[in-house]
Amino acid sequence: MAIMSAILDELQARNLLAQSTDLDALARDLSAAPVTLYCGFDPTAPSLHLGNLSQILTVRRFQQHGHRPLALVGGATGLIGDPKMTGERTLNDADTVSEWVLRIREQVERFYEFDGPNAAIVVNNLDWTAPVTAIEFLRDIGKHFSVNRMLDREAVAARLAGPGISFTEFSYALLQSFDYLELYRRYGCTLQTGGSDQWGNITAGVDLVRRAEGQHVHALTTPLITKADGTKFGKTESGTIWLDAALTSPYAFHQFWLNADDRDIPTLLRTFSFGTIEEIESLEQASRDEPAKRAAQRALADELTTLVHGADEARAANSAAAALFGRGDLAELPEHALAAALTEAGVGVVEPSEVVDGNLPPVSELLVRAGLCASKGAARRTVAEGGVSINNERVAAESADAPIPLQQLLFGQWLVLRRGRRSFAGIRLTPAE
């Protein structure tokens, strides 16, 4: 089956096509004229994360091919909650959700073009959902839905077999379908994209448009990103990788990509990179030939940190990593470089009043202060296991509570703490006043 549309060919080459309604019809429409498409993001947290980013970027690819994106932020759907397999969500209050809507709207705006003939538009489904009365909704929208079919949805079936489901969450699919119908009416939107877990919700919308308007619109999903080791993509030991710099520092974001498993490289490059297929294939080759160089990881880290946080932050994250992981003597780094690197990694502060007899508090305390250990007990254990370095020199196993002479400070105020192979943080002695 030959796909006849540039954007679909590209998605195909990147393994980004999971399910679709009528791919040939979609290809015809995409080739004939610019198509208006949408992908929604619910405010279930103050920030979007990497899973959302893959969806944002898919839509961005459509825009680059001349199509018009509607970035939907779910001010209404976020108040209800898409049913999860595991159990009922806790409802967030309206103020929280509207605060998150604002923040997520700002994030989304960074990834689309808002000028030109196919300028993106940000929309909020609360705008058309809030004014509708319950009676109108049940008559005009609800009448088009068969409960029998809704029960077939995977998440709903799982919930019925297990912990049960509230009517609130059960109705979620109606709201999302209503969005598609409304966007079709308002903007002529004829394509909704999303992760393959959204297939049920998306096709419900397709059905609603057909019933209400007699029009055939499209659905397209991308595969769920799976990792070679079976763990969930987009999380680390310390939690979700957020797009908000306040929740996940650009340094941590950059490190996330740098530490990607070799086996996941093809998927990650194809999903997240805007490089050409040729460039991606050559990185994949480099990764196979000389895995230790991690050329693909570096390329991903640089490209995505630049995209999400900007070129300056990407450079800073890069040079911080180079400074901290480099083999050179830390004392030979210029102070501003050291300061910048540690600021990226995280800094714990020591007040001059805490200096006793020319000594800083012991490492066990400093590790907690810098956020590298959860408690002093944990810090002592890590030291005893030989897992801690100060200024890249290993701390002796029994020295967890030994005071640290001020002479160890670099430039009179910095200490570089490392836990394990790759966790760094700084300690800064604030100037005496």
Added chain:
RNA sequence: GGCGGGUUGCCCGAGCGGCCAAUGGGAGCGGACUGUAAAUCCGCCGGCUUUGCCUUCGAAGGUUCGAAUCCUUCACCCGCCA
């Protein structure tokens, strides 16, 4: 509504009056080996002013020299009967 079973550390899951800060597995952390990778092996894995002390075994009371373990009440979950 009646009867029975359950609620243990991040998750799963033993313990059923003192030897319990609590077996085991998973996750996580550190070390060795590496490439800031994977796999493997070893160690750690409630807190602290750490030969000891403090707080944990759904919640609150009680019995006892002593309770995760016994009793009472409450909350939630799960079976069987109606």
